[in-house]
Amino acid sequence: MGATVITARGLRMRYGRAEVLRGVDLEVRAGEVFALLGPNGAGKTTTIEILEGFRRRSAGEARVLGTDPGKGGDAWRARIGVVLQNWRDHPRWGVRRLLAHVAEFYDRPRDPDELLDALGLTAQAGQAVGRLSGGQRRRLDVALGIVGRPELLFLDEPTAGFDPEARDGFHALVERLAREEGMTIMLTTHDLAEAERLADRIAILVAGSVAVCGTPSGLASVVRARSEVRWVEGGAVRSERPDDASRLAYELHRRFAGPVPGLEIRRPSLEESYLDLVRRAGPDGPGAAAFAADGPRAEREAA
């Protein structure tokens, strides 16, 4: 992994009195696939739009490819590819014609026909853009995003609204771009499984700040909610989520001086842990501040 491509420090965004971002810290390195994971309303799109240079931040520092994204000129733009969620533009243009048109803006574009072939759109080359299916449209958006050979590609919720098959095909495409082209990719998603599959590193964004950041496997151990210990005592089921489940089990065994009736220790799945994290750190949750404070430590541990 090479140099840093994106740095964000204390990114804040305020709309009127609502604070959407409350100090986002991020670092994305060259060649990695980085996922910004979080529930709807966590500030993912706002963060990515600030980094794309489409939105002015209220406070904080940001560098993308060595430039402040709020001040990036055409030379900077040429090094960045952007794929948004809601594009329905140029519906009357032919697929190939639009791709060739966008390619013209770049000094060293990819060949439009090869790109259409690589994305499985050759059969649609002459079709009007407005008649493409959802999945085809998104593949064309990716083609338009990478036709200028960007070093960095932003994908905002790239598989929202896809059926499982289209989603799988899209994941394979992103993996191929990262592996074969060495492109740095930053994507947002609210789907943990998608982030786990695609990303080298994941940052979980909750209520406007990064709760944790790390590799998928590292994240699993950090995020993991406390295990639940259940047992039967005095005719009733008791349950606790102690700091150390093993210690509690040991103490129970000592107390019962033998086998503990109905003893169960449940480790929550990563999905459950993620949901737990999102719930606890929700906009009004008391845990938000604590989790934000945990961020840097968690990142160190995960790394």
Next chain:
Amino acid sequence: MNRKALGIGLRRGWTEHVQFLRDRREMAGGLLATVGMFVVLARWQGGTDVPGTDASRSVLMAAGFIAFSVSSVALMGLPMAVTADREEGALLRLRTVPGGMPAYLVGRAVTVLAQIATYVALMLAAGLAFTPLTLPAAAGDWLTLLWVLALGTLSVVPLGAALGTLLPGPRNAASILSLPLMGLMVVSGVMFPVTELPEPVRWVAQAFPLYWQGLGLRSVFLPDSMLAAEIGGSWRPLETAAVLGAWAVAGLLVAPWLLRRAARRESGTRLAERQERRAAQGAF
């Protein structure tokens, strides 16, 4: 602006113009409807002279409808195109591309000018075919025709672009703009002389470019006997140039600023908001 963006913008504009010409709905709904309305009106009640003159009513309508074509493309077609570019994301797409904004502006300028040229040519052809309209013989009249068309275009195109940045969406643009435009058409001397209207209405008409462009075109196509039915009994070329010029300057001052602001404010979130709103409107 660099030459590369200019070249891309010219090709972009031409591509979109060809799409417009091939789109049957746009052709039938806009172009042919306007020309058709003119032909029907000219044949229905254009056979007489304007009272007090020996100027043909149908030629008066031909001049008026040519002026109206310019206003209708610039103040209706252009705002709808700009709002559609915002709503669908074409503006945002070109923001993601190096040199995209100048190319976008050049492209839109090409489409609007090509559309105006198409409308004016068709309206002129219909006038020649269905009314006693003749092309000017004197060089001076040709010169007037050219500057009135050019300055008239310049007086409404920036204004239309500005409207396109302010209105929420193409459908709203159509419903908000069509009624005022039709009203302006009725009071601006497109179908009958403004002197047949009450004084206050005449003042309203004289505040907008459409009346003045029509006046300039009547000075080209109609005999001087028509002056009996014109305000002040004069073609008033200086006033025409002054009013059209003032609108052009005002538009050119405001439109670039509004366009830059509109482009700067585009983002994926706004795109999503607008499309959700449109979907909600569609549901009712």
